[in-house]
Amino acid sequence: MVPDAIPALKTQQPGKDPGKDPGKDILAELPAYDLIELFFFAYRDFVSDPDRILDEYGFGRAHHRVLHFVSRQPGLTIAELLDILRITKQSLNRVLKELLEKNFIESRTGTSDRRQRLLFATAQGHELALKLAKLQTRRIMRALSEMEPEAKELVSGYLLRLIDPDDTAHVKQLVFGPKETHKET
Amino acid sequence: MVPDAIPALKTQQPGKDPGKDPGKDILAELPAYDLIELFFFAYRDFVSDPDRILDEYGFGRAHHRVLHFVSRQPGLTIAELLDILRITKQSLNRVLKELLEKNFIESRTGTSDRRQRLLFATAQGHELALKLAKLQTRRIMRALSEMEPEAKELVSGYLLRLIDPDDTAHVKQLVFGPKETHKET
């Protein structure tokens, strides 16, 4: 039913490429359709899990992201959160305000710098964050359980390398903790 | 600066869990924070690449997804596209209409079933789709190049297993082609 075409090739080298250099160069340029599409489908399903639960609380995905990182990093500041999420403070403020009002997050004035707001998840906030994390963990574990033990290290190494090089150090610190240097396989 | 807390544990077993069963059960329930967060960061950067180019054409990510799958699967029907993207026909129609008007996609009446619309990328459409796919491929290849040769197979196996089990067969067919059965590592 669905034609099994490879339009990329048809469009790319439809007569002859004036650049020449066949072989490995062409391979390097051949789109990795499989990984591109699998990434799309996997992410689609991965983020869909929490949606139903979030709905019950009147929250959306934006709330989830904020709650997750605050729960994981108690004392996170607004600036750090903005840097992680890469959204504007106005966007953040909208969802953050709701999380504060509904008592899932609380904000305390910074001690060393009283301009800062330090964000903490409340008991209720931690509970919801954990519930959602567990849901996603179940999916991850299902996938990993069918694979070699080294799979986890390999996958996390891959995902880390997919990130913008300027950001890997920052992400590494956020994900694995500030202390460890962490070496990859 | 950032506390290295593990709120999950604090919140989960803060006194004693009446459920009991310590040991491996707790391990199974421990959230895979690293993979959850790396997935978020990696996807964030992965989809950001095409954004600048899409901007030049007045398109967004929604257009990208539609164009990508139509380009990959010439003759795709509306129904199949809706099933892939998991959005409503109204949402699809909005972006599809623009892709048709700007001549990146064309629609032909189905031959066997004249109710259907078969979608095809135009030359211009293929060109843009390929440009975007190459951009994402570059990122993927950069990551893979630093890893073992088996990494690609392992990663695609992982992503495939992350997908809803009911969908894996369908996705496999879409991604790897209808003929092959494809066995994983």
Next chain:
DNA sequence: AATTTTATGTCAGCCTTGTTGACATATCTC
């Protein structure tokens, strides 16, 4: 042949979550 189902299109309105720009306040730094 008449009826029902299916594939698609379209109008109208709403929600979430992103954006920009402007401006206010408290606090820190120099």
Next chain:
DNA sequence: GAGATATGTCAACAAGGCTGACATAAAATT
């Protein structure tokens, strides 16, 4: 004290989801 910084807030807008209702052509069923 002046300027920079961290945050908050108002207003308006855009993209891209959603629901519900209704229309049409073609296929399928009875």
